[in-house]
Amino acid sequence: MSIDITKVESILAASGRGKGVLIPILQAVQNEFGYVPREAVDCVAETLDVFPVDIYGILTFYSQFYLEPRGRYTIRVCQGTACHVMGSKEVLDHFSRQLGIEDGGTTEDGVFSLERVACLGCCGMAPVVAVGEEFYGAVDMTKADELIATWRAKAEESE
Numbered sequence: 001m002s003i004d005i006t007k008v009e010s011i012l013a014a015s016g017r018g019k020g021v022l023i024p025i026l027q028a029v030q031n032e033f034g035y036v037p038r039e040a041v042d043c044v045a046e047t048l049d050v051f052p053v054d055i056y057g058i059l060t061f062y063s064q065f066y067l068e069p070r071g072r073y074t075i076r077v078c079q080g081t082a083c084h085v086m087g088s089k090e091v092l093d094h095f096s097r098q099l100g101i102e103d104g105g106t107t108e109d110g111v112f113s114l115e116r117v118a119c120l121g122c123c124g125m126a127p128v129v130a131v132g133e134e135f136y137g138a139v140d141m142t143k144a145d146e147l148i149a150t151w152r153a154k155a156e157e158s159e
């Protein structure tokens with residue numbers, strides 16, 4: 001799938017030049033597309049006169065960047081200590097099985113991405129799962145199944 005490269009060109013036109021501009025530009029690209037497409041990397045590299053390999057070095061160093069399209073909703077399963085003690089690893093494995101994807105993966109229908117994360121900052125609700133911007137506490141396998149059903153239905157409604 002090719003991207004609208006004029007959006008990358010607009011980002012580059014609005015950005016300054018010189019040291020320190022690369023990361024903000026890549027962030028803006030990701031905000032636009034939800035990930036950093038290969039064509040965008042080539043365009044940025046050519047415009048800023050840097051090697052694509054150096055851009056990929058940055059993209060793989062910072063975990064905030066994605067090189068593949070993301071699902072519409074990201075399910076983040078906390079693996080911090082409090083959640084771990086309350087069984088969050090089993091919850092993560094359950095999501096992984098039910099969705100058929102590993103940590104970091106995206107479902108084929110593009111609805112969900114799955115991520116393990118460190119403490120989400122609400123340990124009293126352990127084990128905690130976030131879907132998009134919503135937080136859920138005391139998540140067990142049943143609740144995990146409910147979350148998948150609820151958010152999948154939301155995705156279908158908004159199609």
Ligand code: FES
Nearest residue numbers: 078080083120123
């Ligand atoms: S350890 Fe999971 S929210 Fe803090």
